[in-house]
Every structure is written in structure tokens, then in C-alpha cells.
Amino acid sequence: MTGRAILLMIGKRLVALVVLVAILSFLVFSLVHIAPGTAVDAYLGGKPATPELVQLLTERYHLDEPFFTQYWLWLKDALVFDFGESTLTTLPVTDEIGIRLGPSAFLAVYAYVLTMILGVVPGIIAALRQRKLLDRGLVAGAVVALSTPPFVMGILLLYLFAVLVPIFPAAGRGEGFFDQLWHLTLPALALALCVAAFLLRHTRASMINVLDQDYIMFARARGLSWGHVLVRYAFRNALIPVVTVSGALLAFFFAGAVFVEATFSLGGIGELLVQSAQTSDMPMIQALAILIAVLIVLSNLLADLAYVAIDPRIRFEGRSA
Amino acid sequence: MSPHTEPTLTSDRPVLEVEGMRIERTDIGAPIVTSLDLQLAAGESIGIVGESGSGKSMSAKALIGLLPEGVVANGTARFDGQNLLGLSERQWRSIRGRQIGMIMQDPFTMLNPVMRCGRILEESLLPERRLSRAERRAEAIRRLAEVGITDESVVERYPFQLSGGMRQRVAIAAALARDPKILIADEPSTALDVVTQREVLALIKRIQAARGMALILITHDLRVAFATCDRIQVLYAGSLVETGRADDVRELPQHPYTQGLLLSEPPADRRVRQLVAIPGSVPSAADVQDRCSFASRCRWAEDVCRDGVPPLAEVGDDRHSRCVRLPEIGAEMATLLSKSEERVVVPAEARSDGALIDVVNIEKVFESGGRTVTAVDDVSISVREGESVGIVGESGSGKTTIARMLVGLESPSGGEIVIDGIPVRSWRALSPRDRRKLRQTVQTVFQDPYSSLNPMRTIGWALKEAITTHDRGGGNVEGRVAELLESVGLSAGYAQRRPSSLSGGERQRVAIARALAVEPRVLICDEPVSALDMSVQAQILNLLQEVRTERGISCLFITHDLSIVRHASEYLYVMHHGKVVESGPTESVLDNPADEYTAQLLNSVPRPEGQWLATGDADEMAATRG
Numbered sequence: 001m002t003g004r005a006i007l008l009m010i011g012k013r014l015v016a017l018v019v020l021v022a023i024l025s026f027l028v029f030s031l032v033h034i035a036p037g038t039a040v041d042a043y044l045g046g047k048p049a050t051p052e053l054v055q056l057l058t059e060r061y062h063l064d065e066p067f068f069t070q071y072w073l074w075l076k077d078a079l080v081f082d083f084g085e086s087t088l089t090t091l092p093v094t095d096e097i098g099i100r101l102g103p104s105a106f107l108a109v110y111a112y113v114l115t116m117i118l119g120v121v122p123g124i125i126a127a128l129r130q131r132k133l134l135d136r137g138l139v140a141g142a143v144v145a146l147s148t149p150p151f152v153m154g155i156l157l158l159y160l161f162a163v164l165v166p167i168f169p170a171a172g173r174g175e176g177f178f179d180q181l182w183h184l185t186l187p188a189l190a191l192a193l194c195v196a197a198f199l200l201r202h203t204r205a206s207m208i209n210v211l212d213q214d215y216i217m218f219a220r221a222r223g224l225s226w227g228h229v230l231v232r233y234a235f236r237n238a239l240i241p242v243v244t245v246s247g248a249l250l251a252f253f254f255a256g257a258v259f260v261e262a263t264f265s266l267g268g269i270g271e272l273l274v275q276s277a278q279t280s281d282m283p284m285i286q287a288l289a290i291l292i293a294v295l296i297v298l299s300n301l302l303a304d305l306a307y308v309a310i311d312p313r314i315r316f317e318g319r320s321a
Numbered sequence: 322m323s324p325h326t327e328p329t330l331t332s333d334r335p336v337l338e339v340e341g342m343r344i345e346r347t348d349i350g351a352p353i354v355t356s357l358d359l360q361l362a363a364g365e366s367i368g369i370v371g372e373s374g375s376g377k378s379m380s381a382k383a384l385i386g387l388l389p390e391g392v393v394a395n396g397t398a399r400f401d402g403q404n405l406l407g408l409s410e411r412q413w414r415s416i417r418g419r420q421i422g423m424i425m426q427d428p429f430t431m432l433n434p435v436m437r438c439g440r441i442l443e444e445s446l447l448p449e450r451r452l453s454r455a456e457r458r459a460e461a462i463r464r465l466a467e468v469g470i471t472d473e474s475v476v477e478r479y480p481f482q483l484s485g486g487m488r489q490r491v492a493i494a495a496a497l498a499r500d501p502k503i504l505i506a507d508e509p510s511t512a513l514d515v516v517t518q519r520e521v522l523a524l525i526k527r528i529q530a531a532r533g534m535a536l537i538l539i540t541h542d543l544r545v546a547f548a549t550c551d552r553i554q555v556l557y558a559g560s561l562v563e564t565g566r567a568d569d570v571r572e573l574p575q576h577p578y579t580q581g582l583l584l585s586e587p588p589a590d591r592r593v594r595q596l597v598a599i600p601g602s603v604p605s606a607a608d609v610q611d612r613c614s615f616a617s618r619c620r621w622a623e624d625v626c627r628d629g630v631p632p633l634a635e636v637g638d639d640r641h642s643r644c645v646r647l648p649e650i651g652a653e654m655a656t657l658l659s660k661s662e663e664r665v666v667v668p669a670e671a672r673s674d675g676a677l678i679d680v681v682n683i684e685k686v687f688e689s690g691g692r693t694v695t696a697v698d699d700v701s702i703s704v705r706e707g708e709s710v711g712i713v714g715e716s717g718s719g720k721t722t723i724a725r726m727l728v729g730l731e732s733p734s735g736g737e738i739v740i741d742g743i744p745v746r747s748w749r750a751l752s753p754r755d756r757r758k759l760r761q762t763v764q765t766v767f768q769d770p771y772s773s774l775n776p777m778r779t780i781g782w783a784l785k786e787a788i789t790t791h792d793r794g795g796g797n798v799e800g801r802v803a804e805l806l807e808s809v810g811l812s813a814g815y816a817q818r819r820p821s822s823l824s825g826g827e828r829q830r831v832a833i834a835r836a837l838a839v840e841p842r843v844l845i846c847d848e849p850v851s852a853l854d855m856s857v858q859a860q861i862l863n864l865l866q867e868v869r870t871e872r873g874i875s876c877l878f879i880t881h882d883l884s885i886v887r888h889a890s891e892y893l894y895v896m897h898h899g900k901v902v903e904s905g906p907t908e909s910v911l912d913n914p915a916d917e918y919t920a921q922l923l924n925s926v927p928r929p930e931g932q933w934l935a936t937g938d939a940d941e942m943a944a945t946r947g
Contacts, residue, residue, distance in 0.1 A: 130390075214430040218492065221385050221425075222445045223418025223499055226410070232444070233433055240435075312435055312479050 045087025123203025247303020368546030439476030559606025585859030683736030711890030781816030
């Protein structure tokens, strides 16, 4: 198959993305008018309504135009990443997000990588040592990690590795790659551990299932070495379901890190989201909602592409003999 | 293997010699195989025949060092001067694939689904042969040719893009890639259609002869073993009950179990009066380790049979039996056998007029992924009052689709179905009254008794539900349940039990009782015995026969097995690729097939005569399938 079919799939998904964002943008735009009070109140964000300010906002957001014209004008601006100004800081929304995007993305990717390593490797080991002491230990550890919320884990890590044994910084995001890596290790760990525990159990179950398959026994019966069977057969087949669940994780880490960001004073996207919701910062909410939706769709698309890459059955679906 | 071991084996010395192999679970100490002996000469083929629970597959795994965790084998299995049963995993690596190869039952699960067939073959080649990429590819193509696949593009294909027969060929090529001296084939053809089964077995035999390889064929099917093997070992509940040369065992079984198996299989070439069924079901090896394993089901069993394990005694030239009463009952067994070989001639009656089911020019088209598949193509069949009709065909012939349309699980794309005077093209368009009437006219018995009963509910509940759904009048429901159970040979106490505590045969009896609850006039049986053990199949076939004669109901038998339709039907339709290729009174169709495909099907039924596996058209056919 066929690069063409894959391109077709990507194309279809991108079209779906555009449709989704179009619908979402309309809903998000309507928020301003659905919110209690007038649209001007929404853009005022609690500031005193002086006639000059009202006049300014009405002009800025074309509030004297009909609803759909307003939407159209808003959409045209949004397409060039102009979502207006934050009602809280009066700075452009895009700039505010831009400052925090870097660290949040760094944290999300870091946590994602940690999750994959901490989930998949012990999961495979546990499956290979099924019902032995190591397996039971790992599974028990996973249950503990799974039932510890990230902010509790964050405080625990902070106390252990920044206070008791101060090898990592307690706050801040750092400059440059290695400094950021050093600063974000504890937050990323705090985020990753809970999800990694889930992934560990998922990988273990998948691996146990694969090890039990006829093709593993048949491979060994042909005299292939255990190492070869593990790498070429067991790992690859066991990771197929793992890859599918990992798709949504990246977006989750990106937008769902609010507690950890707060614990480590990182000032990321998550914090911004909570802050803007609390202060009814409409332009900020609109921009973030669209950003997160796009991220979720894109990371799922990436997971699906990975799925297609490792499982030929998907590629030939509906065309097999 | 290291070159400094023994000199080359002479042909009279066995390549593999198994003595007193015992396989058991380490956790509870329960035996799976109590004692297995086997001597395999170079180039010889031995059949290990047994039903589920006999321990035959575990024996195969023990001989290639792949027993599951928690299962161990003791005893000796001498191969090339070493005892296989004591080898370390490291030592096994020089045996597996190089000395002993294995293929398994299910070609659909045996090959890694995410690897191309070429890669599977290439990685199976000897690692110390340093070959370039192109050489490896050429070798893979050569190996495919050996198993009759001349289409070179198969190396680029994934297993799921091939048919079952092709996959099994690829698996055989992979298993033989390191040129083993012994091949263990564990039910290599069971998951395949009859025609493909013959092709695959013929292929294995041909390769075996060409390479001078020894073969251990593990099968539940005596006929397959007779046709393929030089010698037979019959395994029952973990112990060998009889061994001997294939022809000797076939002509005169020397153990009641072997004889029972032979008699419970309906012969394909003639109809017999009644199948001699073995009562009960296969016990576990642990439950019978202190007695003759077959005593609980044997009609000749006496106290002596339950008093310790009888020895596997020599009863003739290269012939052993574990039956202690053989001298006393031998003559009686022989009489029974010869009686069973009598042919019953069914008087060719004209078909009655009253058609209960009339299917006229029916058609079913499925759409999938932009392709249209015609599953049933212009088929007309009819089932008359009191008649048993067979539909025979391989998988994909459309026979099950017809059954599903008859009971309203699918709607035909064209044509007409009339059941008891009611036109039923679409069940949805029927009035509730007609629908209820139809459900009372037609009932179904499905293939898999394990999934057709709700595991959470008792048998009594399932039967009560069937009774009250169709007959709201009430009455003595409990009494009806007991009556139904008795009519299928189960005691009334079964009403309290759940499906999990029943054997496969018992479950199928319950499924039949449930179908009978509404007193139907037609019973549709879709492969009713193919999920059951051979010794249990005959019980169910006899039960269906009984039910039919007692109640005078009609039957529609859907099966892939010609022997079963020969035994169970009076009128036969042969289906191929969605079409009826031949129909007529069963006897005359099977005795004088007019269609080429019917003849080919008949040809594929295992029979002991040497020519069954004689190749020829088999390989050409393989090339056109695919």
C-alpha cells in the first residue's frame, strides 16, 4: 500500500479537523453572547464601564454589527491568530499564550516520553516475570501510583528530591534545553507516574496475551532464539494496542497539567486556562479552547499514523483476501 | 548439533524412542499423560489418535520442549543419544527446528500477523548460513515452491491475505526451513475444508517421502490417521490403549475404545442402520489413573477393569492393547464390527408433496468495502413434510447464509422463501401473529453449544424461557422441562445445573431440547456436531434421528461432512460458491455424483486406500485457490 491511501487518510482527517474547528469556533464565539450580561460586559471582564471603554470595545469587536457579521470578522482575525486582548492583562491573547506555550509543550513531551518509558518497560518485564515476585511488586507499585493524584505526587517528589535530597530545583522553568530538562524533571515525573502506572498494566496485559499466542510457540518450535522471538514477535505485537491508547496522552499532558504547574510554579497553559475561567477572560478562553481542540485532533492523528505504520492489518483493511 | 555424537542411525534403530513419558501439572500433581511409549524409525510416520483431553497435544509439546509453565514431562525420550525430556532451554535450541520441527492446528493464528511471509521464511533459515539478502529471498521462494506455492508474490504478502490452506503451506515451509529429521504435525488439517485438508496432508506425505523425514501426526480423526500413517497409537484420557500397524488397527481394533471410535464415525461410502455411540464423555486423566481409562464408558467393563491399570500387553505382531478382557470379548467385538459394516439400503421413496419450506431463486449479496460478494446465488431448495434434507458445502459456499435467512437473521436480496404457506422475504414486514407462528414452525440448533447457552442461567431457566415465550397458557412448566430433558436423554436433575458444569455433548442435548420446546415442525441443524468430540458426535446424531422419527418432524442438516449427510438425510443439495451444483436423493447423489465438484468432495473424504493422498490435481488446485 500505498502512500496514496495514507495521504488520503491524512487528508480526510485534516478536513475533519477543519470542520471540527469551524463548529467549535462558532460555539466558542457564541460564548460571548451567551454569557450573562451583554457582550460588552463579557469583554469588559469586570472593569468599570466608562463610555470611552465601551466605545472602544464596541469598535474593536464590531459589537454594533449583526451577530453573523461579528462572527465572520472575529473568525478572520482568529485565522491570523488574533484573538483580541486579554481582559485581565490587556495584552494580546496570542502573546500571553506564546510565552507559556514553550514550557508547557516541553513539559508535555517530557512527561509523555517518561510515561512511555516508565509504563512500557516495566510492563514488559512484569509480563515476562508473570506471577513472580518482581511482577507482583511492579503491579502493586502501579496500583499505588495509579491512586496518587499528580499534585500529591508533585508535593511528594518536591519534598523528596528538592528539600530532603536537593538534587532538583523546587520551582521555575529554566532556560535552554538542559536547564529546562533539569527544572522540569520533577514536574514531568509527577505528571507521568500516574499515567505510566495505567500504561504498565495495559502493556502487561497485552504482552501476556501475545506471549500466549500460537505464533510465539510456532516461532520457538522453529528454533528461533528467545531474544529474536521477544523483539520481532512479542514486543512489536504487544505494543500495537499500547500505541493506540497513548495517542490522547500528549494533549492530556498539555492541557491537564494545571495542578503540577501550580505545585512547581511553572506558569503554563493549564494555569492560564484556570485563571481565564475564573476571571471570565473571554478572548483567552476562546483561544485556548481552539488550541486544545486542534492539539487533541492532531495527536490522535499521529497515534493513528503510528498504528498504520506498525500494524499491516489496518493498512489492508477491507482489501484482504 | 555437535558432530562428535553418534554415527549415523541405521534404519532399524529408531530415531526417537519414548519410554514411560508422564506429563503432569506441578502445582496439583495431576497427570495429563500417565504413560506414553513410542518408537519412531527414520522415514516412518506414526499417528497419535485421541480426542480432546487425551493428552495428545501436550505430548507433542513435550517432544519439542515447549510445555507451558507449570507442566513437566518425566521419563525418557531418546533422540541422538540424549534424553530430550531432561534438556535445558539452551540445549533445546539446537534440537528445535533443526532436528525436530512442529506445525500446529490453526493456520490462522500460527503465523505472525504483522510479518510478511517472505520474512517468516527467511528468519527460519539456518542462522549460520550466511546468505545475502537476495540469496535469502531466492531461498524463501524455493522453499515456497517445495510446498506447492509457485506464485512468487506470496513472499510479499501478509498471512491474513492468504487462504487457510495457503497459510498452512507457508507454515509447513517455515517449519521445514532448517530441515528437521522429525516433523510433529498437530492436527495440521483440522481447521481446513475437506478439499484443502486432503491437499495439505498429501503435501506433508510427499515432502516426507522426498526428504526421508519421520512424521508424528497428531489427530482426532482415525480415518485421517489410517490414510496417512504407517503405525497408529490410540491415546485415551492420558494413556495409550492400543498400538499397531494402521491396516491392522483398521481391520480389527483390539481395544473397545478404538472400536467405539471407528463405529461412532459414520462411514462416507454407505449408510448404516444406527451408529454405535459410546455413552458418556471423555474423563480427565487424573480421574482414571488407577484403572482402565475407558472402563466407565465400556460396555464390557467388569470389576477387573477397575482394579488397577491394565498393562499395555502384546497381542500380536507389532500390536499392543491395554484391554484385559480382550481374550474373552474379542470374538464379540469382531461380530459387532462386521455387523456394522452391513449396508442399509434406503428405499428410494418419491418425495412427499407438502413442502414445509420452499426457497425459490433466493439470492443474498453482501457489500463490504466497496466490493459486492454474492454469498447465495439463485438457490432453490425445498424441505417436505417429515423429510430430512442435507445441504453440504465447504466454508464460503453460502450454506450458513441460507440457514440465517430461513430463521430471519438475514434478509434475502432477491427470490422468495415460503415457510408453511407464509411468504417470509422480510421478517420485519411480517405481522406479529405470523412471526410467532413461524418461530413455532422452525427452530435451530447451532454449531457451538458453548456459546449458544447463557452461562449465567440454569438449564431449567433456558428451557422454561423457551416454553413460556411461545406458550403463554402456563400449565405445568416444570413438568414440561423434565419431559424435554428426558426426551434428549438427560435426567430431570439437569434443570438445576449451569452450562459450565456440562460437557459439550450435554450442552448440545440441551440446545436440542430448547429447540424442541415449542414443538417445531422443522429443525434446522447448522453443523450440530462439528464442535464435539468424535465419540460424542454419534450420540447426538442418533438423538436427532430419534427425535425425528418419534415426532415426525422435518430436518434441514447443514454440514461440511459428507458422511453425516449420508447418514442423516434423504435428500441432498450440494453447494459451491453460493450455487447449488447438484441435488437429488442423498444415496444416488453420493453414489453417482453427476457434478465435478461433488465428485471432488467425495474424493476428499479420508479413506484408507493408498490412492487417497496420491497427489496429482492437488497442487494445481492449490495454485488456483489462494
